Amino acid sequence: MTTTIKITPFTNEPFTDFTREENKRAMEAALTKVKQELGKEYPLHIGNEKVFTEDKIVSINPGNVDEKIGFVSKATKELAEQAMQEALTRFEDWKRVSPLERAEYLFKAAHLMRERKHEFSAVLVYESGKNWAEADADTAEAIDFMEFYAREMIRLSETNIHRPLTKLDGEANEITYIPLGVGVVIPPWNFPLAICVGMTTAAIVSGNTVLLKPASTTPVIAHKFVALMEEVGLPSGVINFIPGSGAEVGDYLTTHPKTRFISFTGSKEVGLRINRLAAETANGQIWLKRVIAEMGGKDGIVVDETANLDDAAAAIVASAFGFQGQKCSAGSRAVIVESVYDKVVEKVVELTKRLQVGAPEENFSVGPVIDQNSFKKILEYIEIGKKEGQLLVGGTKAAGNGFYIEPAVFADVDPKARIMQEEIFGPVLALAKAADWKEGIEIYNDTEFGLTGSYFSQNEERIAYALENMHCGNLYINRKCTGALVGVHPFGGFNMSGTDSKAGGYDYLLLFTQAKLTSKKVR
Incomplete structure (x- = not known):
């Protein structure tokens, strides 16, 4: 085998800008092409x-459960x-x-x-x-x-x-x-x-x-x-x-x-x-x-009173509800200093209400969760959350022939509550109040996991403290806790999050x- 591709320095693959008409048309054409190939059989x-085996794994479209993606030999x-x-x-x-x-x-x-x-x-x-x-x-x-x-x-x-x-x-x-x-x-x-x-x-x-x-x-x-x-x-x-x-x-x-x-x-x-x-x-x-x-993880974002609250709220919502919260890095909890708690909660709720739930091929911001088991488990956690905090928005089944759930935000949740401690892997966000920034970091660390975390502050001394004391494999400052890039953010966590x-x-x-x-x- 001869070398035909020049070895150049590594750069990350750019993301596609779908606001450009030519990119939008290209994606629509790809969706049409793939849709025509659905239902095929695949071998080992x-x-x-x-x-090809008689026993098959049936791959189902979670956004349209009547649609079979393929039949894969088992x-x-x-x-x-x-x-x-x-x-x-x-x-x-x-x-x-x-x-x-x-x-x-x-x-x-x-x-x-x-x-x-x-x-x-x-x-x-x-x-x-x-x-x-x-x-x-x-x-x-x-x-x-x-x-x-x-x-x-x-x-x-x-x-x-x-x-x-x-x-x-x-x-x-x-x-x-x-x-x-x-x-x-x-x-x-x-x-x-x-x-x-x-x-x-x-x-x-x-x-x-x-x-x-x-x-x-x-x-x-x-x-x-x-x-x-x-x-x-x-x-x-x-x-x-x-x-x-x-x-x-x-x-x-x-x-x-x-x-x-x-x-x-x-x-x-x-x-x-x-x-x-x-x-x-x-x-x-x-x-x-x-x-x-x-x-996996039970990742979170800590916000102190010096933070840019708009940036913090946007990061909380993006971290919690990107891909319906089905990321091991998802920020499924946020700990906010008491003096700015109400302001941040208000902003989080407002941003969450703007999220639209619908079919992925139509490019809605929030799609379905992966399958019936996840759907059932997440709804059960939402019922638990109603007993552990105040449901401010969402938390219900959404319309559509798939596993759709309205993103849920719970406020005033005790740090020891199940929805603050257990990995839900769905569009469920728990918000907790801290007396001050140090208690916020202590609450963040109070989990068996240690994958990703984020700290929002404009105080350099506090940031230095957070960098040393927030116990996770990937810690981000003044940005969301999801979205690790290859070569930029080597990814892996502490404790029950794995072997780092x-x-x-x-x-x-x-x-x-x-x-x-x-x-x-x-x-």
Whole structure:
């Protein structure tokens, strides 16, 4: 494979401005094209085989439940084992492929995805219920991950061989990073393209082979990515696509003696289960399995009395209700200093009332939640919230043939209340009052999670205190707590938010490798 794409410095993929008529028309054309392809069947990819199974995962449009996005073949334990053997065989060849050649597959895939950006985004609109901007950002991030990790692999391959070690006369010493082996990649449904692409390509560009088990609610967009990698010539068996049950296929592969690592993004409960299962040593296992996990959050924004209140209110609403609050970084709680509490609450309510709920393909600001289970769970939390605070706006089912909920804002919520402590993963915002800015930070820290946070203030001493004392993996000052960019905001959290693996950062690829020191006696 020859290098055909020039390696340039990394820059983030720009977001599309849909207020421009030509961009709007292009997106509408992509939506029309994708809509005509709905209802297709998709196979497993095991080595060079395309396997269609009788048992299917049915992907449903959450914004129109009568619409089927696709029918995706469902793996069994037996097929998962077949995929494992293919991945093991391919690993022996793939680990010897040069880092530059591995990186070029990512460059080529990023190039093609950029050319078809709106088509990928259109699938996200239909399958995950994202509006145009959220879908466009998801696709842009997928492109960013491929571009960034490709460059990182080249950089590591060029520098690790010559990494400076303490010199010792009579010896030539060097440290290199080699791939781990076969990994299981389990991405989430909320960023079903970006995070799926990021997790998978980080593993393969580092020289590993993977078993990709996408989320059951969004398997079609994952298949589109796998097909793209096949199109650019990625050898069969490097990525094996095996959608299936977490309890069956997920557990089987997590406990498999040949699994070297598990890369997971999802709920705290599932992440803890994976960590526990991976810690058990299976018969024939000769290593400790590595778990790379991002498990969610209960993120929040603290506002003191010196803050720009308009900016703070806008950030609170954007953080809470972007993609219906279905982000692990979503600011589902805000802690506001008492002296400006009423003003901020008033502004938050006013902005929330402006949000319009409707079909994602029509580009409403708020779309559906992902499925019936989430819909039911969120409405149950809203009922809990009515007992724990004052419902100021929203909190009801919204019109439409899908899982639509009016964004809910609860005021005067006790910091220990369930809607202040538990991850809801929906359009529900809890507001709490603090006596002063320090108590606001204490309330923010009072959670088992530690993913993202934001502090609004114009006092530099307080900002310095917040930077040191707000305990989270990604802390932002005077901006919203969502919207991490690859290479700009390496992403990962503390406590029950996971292993703080910092996706999109300069250390991330090292998690998929192991360091090898070689020492040679010289004269």
